[in-house]
Amino acid sequence: MNPSDLTLDFSIVRVLRKRAGMTLDDVSKQSGVSIAGLSKLERNHNMIELDTLYRLARIFGLSATDLLNLAESCSAHCKTAEAYTSGPFDFEKISFKGLDCFQATAKAGSFLSKPEAHGDEFEICWLRSGSINISLPREQHTLKLGQALKFDAALPHSYEILEDSEMTILHIEKTHRF
DSSP: OOGGGOOOOTTHHHHHHHHTTOOHHHHHHHHOOOHHHHHHHHTTOSOOOHHHHHHHHHHTTOOHHHHHHHHHOOSOOOOOOEEEEETTEEEEEEEETTEEEEEEEEOTTOEESSOSOOOSEEEEEEEEEEEEEEEETTEEEEEETTOEEEEETTSOOEEEEEEEEEEEEEEEEOOOOO
C-alpha cells in the first residue's frame, strides 16, 4: 500500500460523541483536549497526536487502536469473490483484514483432513444445507441444517461430509489486546 493511499478521517469522533450523547464541552472536560482542538478534529482539519488519540479513545470505551481503525475505515470496501477447489470442496472466498469468508459446497462421502493452513484465528462453520461431522482433537460435532460451530482453527480438525452440503466458513483473526 502506498502511504499516500492511507487517509485518516477523524470526523468519526463526532459520530462517537453524538452516539454517546455528549457535547464538545463534555468530551473536552473528560479528555483534557480543548474544544477548539476537538472541533477541528471533528471537521477533519488537523491530525491527532498519539496522546490525544489515547485519551479520546478511552472516553468512548475504545482502545487507541480501535479509534485509529475507525478513522482508517470510514468507507465501505467492496470485494469480488474468487472461486477455487481445495480437495473435495468447491469454494468462493472473500477476504478483508482479519476476516476470510468462504462459501463452500461438498458432496456426501467427501473428507478433508488437512484444511488449508491457518494462522492464529477462530473458525466458524455454519451449515446451510446437508449434514457434516467436524472432528477436533478431543471431540466430534455433527452439524445439521442451520447449526454452527466455532473453534480454534489452530487445532487439528477435519470435515466429513455426511450429506451433500453447503456451508459458510469464517476465519476470524484473534485479537490480542491488553
